[in-house]
Ligand SMILES: [Zn+2]
């Protein structure tokens with residue numbers, strides 16, 4: 110018999126070799142129908158694999174990421190089987206499950222796939238899924254695996270196997286398809302009920318631009334047809350909100366091959382938007398006692414060796430910059446923290462100086478693989494809304510509370526109504542993994558948990574997820590169409606103060622080590638603007654909109670009056686434009702609504718004689734006529750309310 114321990118600590122006895130599926134069956138037959146994978150002693154397993162010793166077990170259904178992972182990874186194999194049947198001789202790269210669905214990188218030789226082919230693949234997958242083929246796990250030696258894939262003339266798998274360490278290698282077989290794979294997989298193909306082969310892309314083998322470009326085929330599958338339908342609606346909506354498209358339409362930002370991939374160029378309207386966001390945060394930070402600092406974009410290599418960032422980012426990032434001085438090397442900064450540590454060290458600090466809160470919109474550079482680049486969300490140069498709080502250990506709780514207040518104020522002001530938070534703690538069974546005294550960790554973790562509760566956050570607490578240098582609190586926001594984005598993070602750090610030998614003189618006249626808190630409520634300006642675009646579909650809150658109003662003269666005759674109003678509004682700090690095109694007023698209204706300008710101001714004969722404006726508001730229609738001063742008052746009041754100044 111084996112002893113199986115469940116997540117709720119209940120223990121049950123089962124015969125040797127019992128499988129996850131049998132355990133689910135013993136609990137409830139419905140569960141056995143819904144379960145997709147099982148975690149056994151921390152490793153994700155097939156449901157059909159025999160458990161031979163006492164184990165802790167967690168069963169995963171669709172709602173668990175582990176369940177979806179097994180489902181989608183199995184679907185990637187199913188797609189590969191379909192491809193092999195449709196295009197004999199196809200060679201396979203890698204085919205992982207991803208956040209939404211899965212993909213497979215394939216080499217189709219001369220064959221170029223068209224949109225029609227995607228439907229062929231989909232049909233074939235439906236056909237094969239219905240066969241209920243079992244996924245079978247097999248262990249073989251590296252040598253046997255090499256022979257097998259060489260025989261198949263699959264040079265990609267052969268290369269992957271060659272790079273593996275000696276020892277047993279696992280294969281998964283289902284139907285007529287065999288793959289090199291760690292698994293786990295579903296028991297068989299039958300739960301795959303709804304299938305969509307989504308799109309094609311090019312992908313370099315192993316992300317290396319010097320190697321062959323393979324065809325990446327994306328797909329997604331679900332256990333129910335209705336789930337696929339819902340997903341397709343969401344996908345359509347997401348396409349409309351794609352920040353790359355809206356960014357182009359609204360002329361917010363662009364990219365240039367000549368400047369380099371992943372290096373965004375902010376256009377005037379985007380720059381205005383970003384500047385306003387920065388000023389908004391600057392103002393909030395000022396009220397919370399942050400002090401601005403400015404540090405260079407590069408730093409001596411030794412700085413990052415000291416901080417440990419060279420070990421983390423050095424090898425896979427931009428190479429060091431040489432100078433005319435022999436052996437002297439600089440790095441583009443991957444993080445702002447080391448620079449701020451040096452600012453802390455610039456003079457002796459006493460307990461009375463703490464907390465010291467240093468803030469910088471600091472631009473950092475990291476070399477992301479070209480396949481990973483995506484609009485403004487994954488770039489190679491970005492500006493963090495960074496700050497480091499140096500405090501005494503007993504100040505952590507209070508400082509954390511203040512950062513949470515800032516984050517919540519930002520979410521509220523920018524209309525992110527739904528969000529979740531996660532507290533990452535250390536793994537108490539592995540103290541060797543962490544730096545800093547047990548006592549300090551206990552205090553910091555307890556403080557974060559308490560303060561999150563006091564702030565009304567319903568946080569998920571995850572032991573073992575902390576960084577080696579400290580616990581943290583992360584925020585995930587839900588956007589207008591329900592997608593989750595990771596935004597602000599607040600992190601306690603015992604490591605950098607140690608590495609940089611930061612000190613302060615305490616009340617006891619002794620030297621003490623401060624604690625550092627890293628925080629970036631937006632994450633980065635680039636990513637945050639991308640999320641904001643997708644959340645608002647480009648209809649920014651009035652205070653952020655690059656253009657707040659536009660004057661639409663009905664004809665040339667009223668242009669002069671309109672220009673007078675334009676001057677008045679701009680002098681009143683309302684960012685206003687004028688549409689002087691010789692077009693019908695209906696067309697002017699439609700065009701400018703598409704530009705997502707919040708206020709449209711129509712002026713014609715009646716308006717001019719009476720000194721009035723006809724005002725339309727995006728999403729609210731006609732507001733009637735009013736005096737220019739009334740419009741200014743109204744807009745100012747609206748902005749004041751949106752910024753909810755009494756909130757801080
Ligand atoms: Zn696989």
Ligand SMILES: [Zn+2]
Nearest residue numbers: 445446497627
């Ligand atoms: Zn930092």
